[in-house]
Amino acid sequence: MNYFLILAGILFLYMTAFFFLSLIKKRNDVADIAWGLGFVMLAWVSFFLSPETEIRHIILCALVSIWGVRLAEHIYIRNKGKKEDYRYLEWRRKWGKWFYLRSYFQVYILQGFLLYTIILPVLFVNKEAGASLGILDFLGVFVWSVGFFFESVGDAQLINFLKNPKNKGKLMTQGLWKYTRHPNYFGEALLWWGVWIIAFSATKSFWLLVSPLVITLLVLKVSGIPMLEKKMVKHPDFDDYKKRTSIFIPLPPKNNC
Numbered sequence: 001m002n003y004f005l006i007l008a009g010i011l012f013l014y015m016t017a018f019f020f021l022s023l024i025k026k027r028n029d030v031a032d033i034a035w036g037l038g039f040v041m042l043a044w045v046s047f048f049l050s051p052e053t054e055i056r057h058i059i060l061c062a063l064v065s066i067w068g069v070r071l072a073e074h075i076y077i078r079n080k081g082k083k084e085d086y087r088y089l090e091w092r093r094k095w096g097k098w099f100y101l102r103s104y105f106q107v108y109i110l111q112g113f114l115l116y117t118i119i120l121p122v123l124f125v126n127k128e129a130g131a132s133l134g135i136l137d138f139l140g141v142f143v144w145s146v147g148f149f150f151e152s153v154g155d156a157q158l159i160n161f162l163k164n165p166k167n168k169g170k171l172m173t174q175g176l177w178k179y180t181r182h183p184n185y186f187g188e189a190l191l192w193w194g195v196w197i198i199a200f201s202a203t204k205s206f207w208l209l210v211s212p213l214v215i216t217l218l219v220l221k222v223s224g225i226p227m228l229e230k231k232m233v234k235h236p237d238f239d240d241y242k243k244r245t246s247i248f249i250p251l252p253p254k255n256n257c
Contacts, residue, residue: 003127007046008116014038015112019104028088029079031107036071038115039064046126054129056137056202060122060195063144067151067191074155087227118192118215121199121208130202137201144194150176150187150250158184171237179250181241182228185219186248192216220248 018034043064047057079085084092088107095102157175161167176183193212200208219225225247232238244254 003046003049004123006049007042007123010045011038011042011112011116012109014041015108016104019108022103022108023100027084028091028103028107029075029085031111032075032079032085033072034108035111035115036068036075038068038112039119040068042115042119043068043122043126046123050126050128052127052129056130056133056198057126059137059141060125060198063141063191063195063198064119064122067148070152078159086231114214114218118211121196121203121211124205124208125199125202134201137198140194140197140199140201142194143197144191147187147189147191147194150180150183150190151185152187154183154187171232171235171241173237173241173245176250178245178253180246180248181232182219182225182248183250185224186250189216189219 015034015038018030022028022030043061047053047061050057083089091103092099154176157177158172161170161172161174180186189212192215196208196212199205199211229247
């Protein structure tokens, strides 16, 4: 059977299994945990399906695993003992009797499709042997590292901020959040640009740009920044924060605002 069809079928079963888990748990935000771990699962399945084994394959699978496991753990700890994420609670109210059907297709199946699209560079590299490691591979690892730094450190800074009782009711504007209103989303998009650079070193395929472009579009225009900013805009300090702080790319704050 075709390599890509096998991987698509495995991913379909994986997302369907998480949908049934959501029914048992009675919370749809398990989909957020499935997101990171799905990349890890598909990366290593493609690795073991490939007849070739190269250092680049191992590097890519390791980078995806470090990112995916950390993200899943972060979301699990963040959600543990709390109510279902506000996005899914809102959809429960809006979708009514169609909630379960729409959840399956609009949350799990759609997420699986996006996941598959974003991880394509890894799947193509793992499928066959590529060129020897070169300067682009090292550049890609560097870009991935910067992205991972912004995502992981940004998340950690926000968690520590929210844990402090003195910060109750305050807006997070410190650390990396001083230079971008969404360091974690910036980091997530950037690290996938790093993955693409490594894949380009092996495949010389520009069309695989669909991967970092999709994740960047998602966080900028769809399910990332727009939804969060809609929530943040209700905070009384958000207007000032918005005026002085870049929305995405880290920049020095505007002190004259």
